[in-house]
Amino acid sequence: MDIRNYMRDLGSRARAASAVVSAADTGQKNAALLAIGKHIQSSRSALLQANQQDLDNASNSGLDSAMLERLALGEARIDAMLEGLEQVAALADPVGEISGLRCMPSGIQVGKMRVPLGVIGIIYESRPNVTIDAASLCLKAGNAAILRGGSEAALSNAAIARAITAGLADAGLPAHAVQVVETTDRAAVGELITMPEYVDVIVPRGGKGLIERISRDASVTVIKHLDGNCHVYIDDDAEAQMAIDIAVNAKTQRFGTCNTAESLLLAQSRAAELLPAIAEQMHEHNVALRVCDKAEAVLAAANTACARQAATEDDWYAEYLGPILAVKVVSDLSAAIAHIGQYSSRHTETIVTNNHANAMRFLREVDSSSVMINASTRFADGFEYGLGAEIGISTDKIHVRGPVGLEGLTSQKFVVLGSGQLRS
Numbered sequence: 001m002d003i004r005n006y007m008r009d010l011g012s013r014a015r016a017a018s019a020v021v022s023a024a025d026t027g028q029k030n031a032a033l034l035a036i037g038k039h040i041q042s043s044r045s046a047l048l049q050a051n052q053q054d055l056d057n058a059s060n061s062g063l064d065s066a067m068l069e070r071l072a073l074g075e076a077r078i079d080a081m082l083e084g085l086e087q088v089a090a091l092a093d094p095v096g097e098i099s100g101l102r103c104m105p106s107g108i109q110v111g112k113m114r115v116p117l118g119v120i121g122i123i124y125e126s127r128p129n130v131t132i133d134a135a136s137l138c139l140k141a142g143n144a145a146i147l148r149g150g151s152e153a154a155l156s157n158a159a160i161a162r163a164i165t166a167g168l169a170d171a172g173l174p175a176h177a178v179q180v181v182e183t184t185d186r187a188a189v190g191e192l193i194t195m196p197e198y199v200d201v202i203v204p205r206g207g208k209g210l211i212e213r214i215s216r217d218a219s220v221t222v223i224k225h226l227d228g229n230c231h232v233y234i235d236d237d238a239e240a241q242m243a244i245d246i247a248v249n250a251k252t253q254r255f256g257t258c259n260t261a262e263s264l265l266l267a268q269s270r271a272a273e274l275l276p277a278i279a280e281q282m283h284e285h286n287v288a289l290r291v292c293d294k295a296e297a298v299l300a301a302a303n304t305a306c307a308r309q310a311a312t313e314d315d316w317y318a319e320y321l322g323p324i325l326a327v328k329v330v331s332d333l334s335a336a337i338a339h340i341g342q343y344s345s346r347h348t349e350t351i352v353t354n355n356h357a358n359a360m361r362f363l364r365e366v367d368s369s370s371v372m373i374n375a376s377t378r379f380a381d382g383f384e385y386g387l388g389a390e391i392g393i394s395t396d397k398i399h400v401r402g403p404v405g406l407e408g409l410t411s412q413k414f415v416v417l418g419s420g421q422l423r424s
Helices: 003-023 026-042 044-060 065-071 074-090 129-140 151-170 187-192 208-217 240-252 268-284 293-301 313-317 333-343 356-365
Strands: 098-103 109-116 119-124 144-148 178-180 201-205 230-234 261-267 288-291 308-310 324-330 348-352 370-373 410-417
Touching (some): 044 065, 044 151, 074 129, 119 129, 119 187, 129 178, 144 187, 261 268, 288 293, 293 308, 293 324, 313 324, 333 356, 348 356, 356 370
Parallel strands (some): 144 178, 230 261
């Protein structure tokens, strides 16, 4: 296969399809989403079989447990894919929405209209459910999509692609509105990120190395986040059981996601009371701790049974994506904010507190894409935010930040409404 020609053929077809999709009305786009869901449902057994083949191949090739967990579909994740399609179909269509109209002294009215971005290239690893999330959001927002999944999920993505193509045909939309790259050759990624004549935006989802490479080499605009070193801070005024529950849920509900807590900070005044109980529950979930000197002293004094070792400087920066948690005892809220400011990846941070002033200060001063009060970091997700689904979490500050849903896949242009005005 000539990879360069193949990718440019995909790009050319996507550009042509984007013109059709951008003009499609809401009913037609929703019909496509629901039809895709119908075909996913009818091909459920084939999809599960393809996914099991991918899992077997990945396991035999030595893929680690965190990546295998991301790769697995199962009945529940297929159900979630179907629910996501229905939710996106139910969301308000942002395309064509005019906002901010104001009348100027000349008599013209000036506002902004929300419009599709055009062609979006999405590069991701392992998770085949991303194929549906990305396709549904791009389609509802009036964009064409070129999707390049990881080689480990090739069979799963091909099965999903067939359902997408069938659903587009049912709704009378071009098959090339959503294209899944068929080759597993890594050169395809290099071509996709250097085709600005065909691709308007690249959204990478994957490991830090992949995203750093794409950010470095792309000649197309990139919406990205590098990693998810998310923090839970337990304040002096935290309610005890709530603090324990949130810390444990944020870390253990799922290990391999970017909104999983990787660092736990505790105010010194609460460490002796709360840290042993948290550590014991982490131990029950087979989570090993990387602890500062103060945290070790607390755990040793309480004779707490949990796997742990002294934290290094690298641990404060780490995104483990597995059963490891960095733990630090800090003097107060100011120290917690300073630690987060130095080590966080600007993804998601939460404070557990009943002190309103401290909570508001945390919201104002912590500079991350999602900042929470008294909630698990695991809620930093497009589905949980009511976006229907997401194609990633942006930690950039330009264009879109946080979960990237429908609005993040559109832009705005100025529109002017006149009645014959001439400029003098």
